[in-house]
Amino acid sequence: xxxxxxxxxxxxxxxxxxxxxxxxxxxxxxxxxxxxxxxxxxxxxxxxxxxxxxxxxxxxxxxxxxxxxxxxxxxxxxxxxxxxxxxxxxxxxxxxxxxxxxxxxxxxxxxxxxxxxxxxxxxxxxxxxxxxxxxxxxxxxxxxxxxxxxxxxxxxxxxxxxxxxxxxxxxxxxxxxxxxxxxxxxxxxxxxxxxxxxxxxxxxxxxxxxxxxxxxxxxxxxxxxxxxxxxxxxxxxxxxxxxxxxxxxxxxxxxxxxxxxxxxxxxxxxxxxxxxxxxxxxxxxxxxxxxxxxxxxxxxxxxxxxxxxxxxxxxxxxxxxxxxxxxxxxxxxxxxxxxxxxxxxxxxxxxxxxxxxxxxxxxxxxxxxxxxxxxxxxxxxxxxxxxxxxxxxxxxxxxxxxxxxxxxxxxxxxxxxxxxxxxxxxxxxxxxxxxxxxxxxxxxxxxxxxxxxxxxxxxxxxxxxxxxxxxxxxxxxxxxxxxxxxxxxxxxxxxxxxxxxxxxxxxxxxxxxxxxx
Amino acid sequence: xxxxxxxxxxxxxxxxxxxxxxxxxxxxxxxxxxxxxxxxxxxxxxxxxxxxxxxxxxxxxxxxxxxxxxxxxxxxxxxxxxxxxxxxxxxxxxxxxxxxxxxxxxxxxxxxxxxxxxxxxxxxxxxxxxxxxxxxxxxxxxxxxxxxxxxxxxxxxxxxxxxxxxxxxxxxxxxxxxxxxxxxxxxxxxxxxxxxxxxxxxxxxxxxxxxxxxxxxxxxxxxxxxxxxxxxxxxxxxxxxxxxxxxxxxxxxxxxxxxxxxxxxxxxxxxxxxxxxxxxxxxxxxxxxxxxxxxxxxxxxxxxxxxxxxxxxxxxxxxxxxxxxxxxxxxxxxxxxxxxxxxxxxxxxxxxxxxxxxxxxxxxxxxxxxxxxxxxxxxxxxxxxxxxxxxxxxxxxxxxxxxxxxxxxxxxx
Numbered sequence: 015x016x017x018x019x020x021x022x023x024x025x026x027x028x029x030x031x032x033x034x035x036x037x038x039x040x041x042x043x044x045x046x047x048x049x050x051x052x053x054x055x056x057x058x059x060x061x062x063x064x065x066x067x068x069x070x071x072x073x074x075x076x077x078x079x080x081x082x083x084x085x086x087x088x089x090x091x092x093x094x095x096x097x098x099x100x101x102x103x104x105x106x107x108x109x110x111x112x113x114x115x116x117x118x119x120x121x122x123x124x125x126x127x128x129x130x131x132x133x134x135x136x137x138x139x140x141x142x143x144x145x146x147x148x149x150x151x152x153x154x155x156x157x158x159x160x161x162x163x164x165x166x167x168x169x170x171x172x173x174x175x176x177x178x179x180x181x182x183x184x185x186x187x188x189x190x191x192x193x194x195x196x197x198x199x200x201x202x203x204x205x206x207x208x209x210x211x212x213x214x215x216x217x218x219x220x221x222x223x224x225x226x227x228x229x230x231x232x233x234x235x236x237x238x239x240x241x242x243x244x245x246x247x248x249x250x251x252x253x254x255x256x257x258x259x260x261x262x263x264x265x266x267x268x269x270x271x272x273x274x275x276x277x278x279x280x281x282x283x284x285x286x287x288x289x290x291x292x293x294x295x296x297x298x299x300x301x302x303x304x305x306x307x308x309x310x311x312x313x314x315x316x317x318x319x320x321x322x323x324x325x326x327x328x329x330x331x332x333x334x335x336x337x338x339x340x341x342x343x344x345x346x347x348x349x350x351x352x353x354x355x356x357x358x359x360x361x362x363x364x365x366x367x368x369x370x371x372x373x374x375x376x377x378x379x380x381x382x383x384x385x386x387x388x389x390x391x392x393x394x395x396x397x398x399x400x401x402x403x404x405x406x407x408x409x410x411x412x413x414x415x416x417x418x419x420x421x422x423x424x425x426x427x428x429x430x431x432x433x434x435x436x437x438x439x440x441x442x443x444x445x446x447x448x449x450x451x452x453x454x455x456x457x458x459x460x461x462x463x464x465x466x467x468x469x470x471x472x473x474x475x476x477x478x479x480x481x482x483x484x485x486x487x488x489x490x491x492x493x494x495x496x497x498x499x500x501x502x503x504x505x506x507x508x509x510x511x512x513x514x515x516x517x518x519x520x521x522x523x524x525x526x527x528x529x530x531x
Numbered sequence: 532x533x534x535x536x537x538x539x540x541x542x543x544x545x546x547x548x549x550x551x552x553x554x555x556x557x558x559x560x561x562x563x564x565x566x567x568x569x570x571x572x573x574x575x576x577x578x579x580x581x582x583x584x585x586x587x588x589x590x591x592x593x594x595x596x597x598x599x600x601x602x603x604x605x606x607x608x609x610x611x612x613x614x615x616x617x618x619x620x621x622x623x624x625x626x627x628x629x630x631x632x633x634x635x636x637x638x639x640x641x642x643x644x645x646x647x648x649x650x651x652x653x654x655x656x657x658x659x660x661x662x663x664x665x666x667x668x669x670x671x672x673x674x675x676x677x678x679x680x681x682x683x684x685x686x687x688x689x690x691x692x693x694x695x696x697x698x699x700x701x702x703x704x705x706x707x708x709x710x711x712x713x714x715x716x717x718x719x720x721x722x723x724x725x726x727x728x729x730x731x732x733x734x735x736x737x738x739x740x741x742x743x744x745x746x747x748x749x750x751x752x753x754x755x756x757x758x759x760x761x762x763x764x765x766x767x768x769x770x771x772x773x774x775x776x777x778x779x780x781x782x783x784x785x786x787x788x789x790x791x792x793x794x795x796x797x798x799x800x801x802x803x804x805x806x807x808x809x810x811x812x813x814x815x816x817x818x819x820x821x822x823x824x825x826x827x828x829x830x831x832x833x834x835x836x837x838x839x840x841x842x843x844x845x846x847x848x849x850x851x852x853x854x855x856x857x858x859x860x861x862x863x864x865x866x867x868x869x870x871x872x873x874x875x876x877x878x879x880x881x882x883x884x885x886x887x888x889x890x891x892x893x894x895x896x897x898x899x900x901x902x903x904x905x906x907x908x909x910x911x912x913x914x915x916x917x918x919x920x921x922x923x924x925x926x927x928x929x930x931x932x933x934x935x936x937x938x939x940x941x942x943x944x
Contacts, residue, residue, distance in 0.1 A: 270944070
């Protein structure tokens with residue numbers, strides 16, 4: 015390469031310019047993302063981007079490290095899009111992370127205090143003019159009902175004598191000797207200071223700004239005792255304690271929670287809940303069984319159908335090419351389109367299936383029929399793939415075996431059952447296992463066809479009859495106004511280990527790892 | 532590792548070029564006091580035309596409106612929002628009030644003016660555990676679109692409507708009675724017309740102890756009007772996939788909102804708007820009356836614009852003047868009483884009239900799942916079990932009521 019560079023100027027210069035430009039674009043893009051990340055306080059993301067940027071410079075600015083030049087993009091993308099989500103999901107499964115428990119403890123406490131600001135019984139409100147008094151950010155306050163003027167400064171509100179206050183045409187206090195009003199624009203820049211202003215009015219009441227020109231008389235209901243960690247609600251006379259699971263709860267009645275709660279780290283809580291909480295355990299076990307059954311039945315039926323067609327078309331036939339093309343069609347059409355069409359075909363009132371059968375069968379409201387529909391449609395979508403691989407595998411079987419068996423007097427059925435099928439299973443088992451793993455997570459077919467239903471909530475069901483683990487996890491995480499991301503993550507982790515284990519087993523059976531490692 | 536001098540030169544060139552490119556990429560320092568408002572694809576453009584770039588509503592702040600391709604996209608973005616890019620003000624359906632439980636929106640204190648102009652029920656619909664978090668922007672409700680091909684005006688009672696349905700069905704002219712376009716949600720006025728519904732609502736207060744779905748009257752009327760002699764649906768009420776039937780002129784009436792006015796008109800259906808008739812001429816079915824709202828998020832505090840955002844929401848969005856401007860831009864019936872009184876459009880007024888008999892839809896109550904499932908899923912299973920599977924009416928309604936009692940009791944604490 016270096017010889018080429020030295021031979022002509024154009025060969026030497028242009029690749030370098032292109033390389034510099036590509037690297038520059040890359041560096042500027044990444045640099046911009048770093049800037050945004052650090053600006054937003056996402057230091058971890060910013061740090062990772064910085065590491066990637068430095069690694070790219072190290073790898074691409076020198077002659078050596080040739081393998082890394084090719085591997086680096088793949089490694090980076092693998093780390094970002096595969097490893098990070100897995101680690102993040104595992105991490106999230108260790109948190110109580112659901113609707114009502116989404117923010118940090120400090121944020122939750124801030125919010126609890128915010129809900130603890132209770133207006134006085136008369137909803138006393140004030141017009142407010144912000145300014146500086148003796149160098150402090152202060153406020154001229156005019157009570158809206160009585161038009162009494164106050165000076166709020168240094169944490170106290172003092173009634174002003176009408177004679178010493180300048181009023182506007184509405185009678186609102188806008189001026190006082192020594193008081194320098196500030197503009198809204200300046201006040202906006204001081205919001206962090208203004209928002210914390212409190213002007214004591216006695217008896218636990220204080221005036222608090224509601225915007226830049228209005229304030230209200232309030233009390234703060236909550237008091238946190240740092241020593242005991244107890245939170246006291248003076249309005250309702252309730253003491254709350256931290257339950258260790260992300261909420262303050264009524265000390266006298268731990269079932270009564272205070273919201274918002276926070277994301278509490280409780281590594282095994284979601285996993286234990288899957289096993290011990292009857293509300294979660296019941297549907298989880300049913301969904302788990304159906305997921306296994308669905309994946310197994312699907313693979314067996316698809317393989318059987320594909321193999322049968324491959325055997326049938328292995329003979330000499332007229333229009334064989336046409337048949338083969340037709341058989342591939344279900345595989346060629348986007349699956350989501352096929353699923354939606356099948357969805358309509360099984361409609362009770364207007365579906366083609368019921369019209370052909372002449373019976374108003376309610377396919378989607380009966381658990382068994384809904385499962386049957388899913389298996390039928392999935393068979394339709396999947397058999398061409400198994401036809402293709404079975405057909406290829408059949409061609410690969412040595413013809414001598416069949417001939418020898420025939421000479422020994424074996425019938426075609428015996429040849430298939432005792433010679434070809436065992437050999438085919440040996441060849442195709444990794445693909446069958448891979449297909450099992452795929453169908454274990456076949457979200458589309460369930461979501462688009464039955465949406466996991468039917469579900470009879472009146473019978474206490476919380477998961478649909480056709481829900482598989484992936485749809486159940488999705489619904490748990492995002493399916494309703496009440497979301498449980500921690501539990502959904504725990505279910506996802508279990509699925510990950512099942513599918514990962516199957517994939518590893520499959521790869522070992524096919525000896526793929528041995529051949530490359 | 533051995534760095535060649537050429538490598539260093541190249542690296543230096545990359546840094547130099549990247550710096551130049553980066554300088555172009557980096558934004559000018561953003562205005563420090565920008566209030567970011569999020570909205571969906573329908574409200575967003577309207578708000579953009581009204582307040583984007585405005586610096587007078589909340590002096591000292593500039594308002595920026597960002598809108599999403601759909602309500603689903605807005606919901607999804609809101610679910611994933613962080614302080615880094617989250618909004619300061621969120622607008623959308625009342626269900627967003629659920630964010631109060633997670634501490635993602637701030638409690639609001641209405642101004643005196645807002646207190647007097649905002650309906651109490653609207654304020655309650657946007658409250659959680661006794662604190663108000665949002666201001667209502669407009670009313671989301673339904674009305675009955677009576678197909679005038681079956682009579683110049685809607686029948687005065689549901690019994691008269693049922694008789695028309697039976698006659699027309701026998702003549703092969705209709706396939707159903709009343710279609711709840713928007714699923715079980717739109718079925719509520721039919722349930723209430725028959726003596727059922729979710730919770731009692733009197734004197735501007737929902738009553739958690741009054742679960743209506745298994746009332747004696749409702750049980751009797753379900754058997755009379757909705758369940759046929761075969762133990763399954765008479766077809767008088769449909770709630771799933773019946774919109775096309777109505778638009779084809781095959782149903783007497785539909786219950787849906789103003790958002791379907793154009794589609795129904797385009798289908799060539801001539802209709803009158805009004806409430807679903809009740810058991811007597813003086814009673815009406817009660818549809819859900821929901822409110823779209825605006826909330827100040829907890830991110831507004833992080834961004835240092837909480838006071839400005841509260842001023843925008845309470846002093847403009849909740850005000851009669853603000854809502855009339857929004858109504859002029861988007862035809863949504865205003866929630867502010869003073870603004871609603873100023874609206875002249877006949878259709879809007881018809882919806883307002885229908886809404887007057889409605890029941891406020893309290894998301895916190897209807898989304899609660901303490902009993903095992905929320906109101907919507909419970910009602911879906913109830914109607915399916917009674918009208919599709921043919922299960923006994925009384926025990927089905929009692930089972931539904933048992934779930935709802937637990938939900939409402941918990942939500943009302």
